[in-house]
Amino acid sequence: MRVMVINGPNLNMLGYREPAVYGDRKYTDLCAFIETISCDMGIDVLVRQSNHEGEIVDWIHELYFEHYDGLVINAGAYTHYSYAIRDALAILSCPVVEVHLSDVMNREDFRKISVIEEVCTARCFGKGFDSYKDALLFIKNAEVK
Numbered sequence: 001m002r003v004m005v006i007n008g009p010n011l012n013m014l015g016y017r018e019p020a021v022y023g024d025r026k027y028t029d030l031c032a033f034i035e036t037i038s039c040d041m042g043i044d045v046l047v048r049q050s051n052h053e054g055e056i057v058d059w060i061h062e063l064y065f066e067h068y069d070g071l072v073i074n075a076g077a078y079t080h081y082s083y084a085i086r087d088a089l090a091i092l093s094c095p096v097v098e099v100h101l102s103d104v105m106n107r108e109d110f111r112k113i114s115v116i117e118e119v120c121t122a123r124c125f126g127k128g129f130d131s132y133k134d135a136l137l138f139i140k141n142a143e144v145k
């Protein structure tokens with residue numbers, strides 16, 4: 001089973017950005033965590049990060065053509081307003097899980113809005129790194145849509 005994990009803007013700054021919200025572990029720690037748990041679950045994972053909306057759209061298109069079994073996406077702030085990423089996700093038929101480290105429903109009002117939620121299969125948030133674990137487990141157990 002092949003899964004892509006896409007992390008959006010500012011996630012490369014984990015460990016430096018707002019540690020009270022996101023913790024003090026670094027982005028490299030998150031990648032190592034995702035790779036270890038994916039290996040344990042028998043998932044072949046590709047983890048990517050970009051600060052650029054168009055690059056994320058391109059990766060979603062690539063995922064479509066290369067027949068992945070699922071996508072885990074933490075679109076960062078793009079979650080709240082990127083219709084380009086929403087439209088790209090709507091192309092996919094594999095399970096797509098929206099992920100957030102923080103509890104977006106209990107922060108500022110703008111974070112409560114997700115423009116990608118409707119085109120995702122599930123949402124996992126508020127559990128730090130474990131949000132990714134829940135997302136990968138969901139994909140592992142998911143039937144194809």
Ligand code: DQA
Binds near residue numbers: 075076078079100
């Ligand atoms: C985030 C939450 C978003 O609101 C924020 O813009 C991020 C990170 C999270 O993982 O909690 O960059 O997606």
